[in-house]
Amino acid sequence: MKLAPLGWFTHVSRDAPVDRLTPDDDLFLKMDAVLDLPVVTQTLWRFPGTIDVDAIASVAERLHRGRLGRLVGGRRGPGRAYWRYTPDAGHFAIDTEPLPAGGEEAWGRTRALDPLDIVNGPSWRLSVARTVDDASVVVSLTIAHVIADGGAGTCAIVEAVNSTPYLAGTTPGIADDVLDAADLLRTAGTTAYRVWRESRGGSPESPARVTGNPAPDTDLAGAEATPNVTVLIPHADYAAAATSRGGTDNSLFAALMVGILKRCGRVSDGDVVPVSLPVSTRTDGDRRANATSGATAFVEVAPGRYEDLTDVRVACKEAYGRLTEKSSAVANSAVILQAVNDSIARRLAANATTPLCLASNFGPMPDEFVTLGTGTRATMAIRAVTVTEDVTQLRDRKGGISGWLGINDDHVMLSVSSLDPVRIPDASMMRSLLTDELAAWGLHGTGWGA
16 A cells, blocks of 8 residues: 655654643543543545545545644643644554445444543544445544544644645643743633622623423433434525525524424423534634634524524524624633643532533535545535443533534535433434424435435
C-alpha cells in the first residue's frame, strides 16, 4: 500500500506554540474525568463498494500527523493542561470480517462505543468495513469531544485530504507553567468577582416555560444510552416545506425538534421550549479543539407552527441577536471552573443539567469531508454520543434530545439522539417519533443505513 508523502510534525519547530486547553475544552475534560460522562462525536460514511480503501488509509495516515494527533498532557500545579502532540494519538483499522447485509447501522453503533483515552490514546479511531455482498464500504470516525468538536474534526479531515501540513505544539517548560498558572488564577478571580458584582442586580427571568407530562415510571434496564436515528431527506422537499410556511431550513429544524419533544410527552401545548443553537466561532488558522458558542431560541409549542413558521423563525433570529450576552455568561462559568480542582468541580456540577433541546445546523458539508479523499460522495451520518453504562446518569441530568442537520448535495441529513432514557429509551421509539413528526410536515426520510 503506497501512502502519500508525509512531512508533518516529524519534529517540533522552535517557533511552535504551547497549545493549552481552553475553558470549553476543559468542560469536556471534566465531563470525562470528573463526571464519568465522556462525550464522543461520530461521523459515519457509507460509500459504494467500488471505492479504493487505500485512499482512506492514506487520509488516516495524514490524520495521525495533523491536528487530531494530540492527547491531554499533564499539568504542574493549578495551571491549564496542554496538548501533547504525537502521531500515536489515533487508531486506524480495517475490519477483516465483512458486515452482514443491512448491518451498517449496528456496526456504527458498536464503533461509537469503542473505548477512547484522552491521556494515553487512542483519542480517536477511524474504522473501515465492507459489507458481505461488496455493495458498501462504511467508515466510522469517533473523536473524544475534548480533542475536537465537529468543526475541528471537519478541519482535520479537510486538511488531511488536501495534505495540508499542521505545526504541532510544543511541551511547556516550568517557567511557562508558572506564568500560565498565575494567569489562570488571576483571570478566574477577576471573572468570579465580575460575576458576583453583576449578580447583585439580579438575573432576568427566562421566558422558558416547560410543564410537560409526568415522567412515566419506567424500568430503565433495557434503555439505550443516547439512541440515535439518522435519516436522509430530499433537500428540495425539505426546503419547500420550510419556505412554503414562511420559514428557513433552520427554523424548520427547530420546529421538528420541538415536535418530537411534544410527541414523547416531554413538553405540552403552550410551553415555551429553550432550543439551544450552537454557533461556531472558529476562524482561519484556529487551533482550538472546541470553538463553539451557543444561542437559545425560545420556541412556543403552538399547533399553528405546522402552517406558519414565522414565530419560530423570529425566535431563532432573536436568539442570535442575544448571542454575545449569553455566550459571555457561559464563558465566565467555564473560566472559573477551569481554575478549580476536580473535587470542587464535582461538587459544583452535582446539579448540572444537559440541554432539553439542542439543534446543531452545520449547513453544506465540504466536498473533502464527504468524499474522504476517495473522489466519491458518501451518504453521511453525524452524531454525538454520551458514553455510559449507567443510563440513570442521563436521566438525572434531565436532558431531552439533540439533533444535527447538514446538507449533502441533493439531500439533507437529519440526525436525532435521545438523552432522555425515560421517554425515548431506544432507537425504535426515536424512529417512530421522528417518522411521525416528519409526516406532519409532509416529509419522509430514508434511513442512513438503508
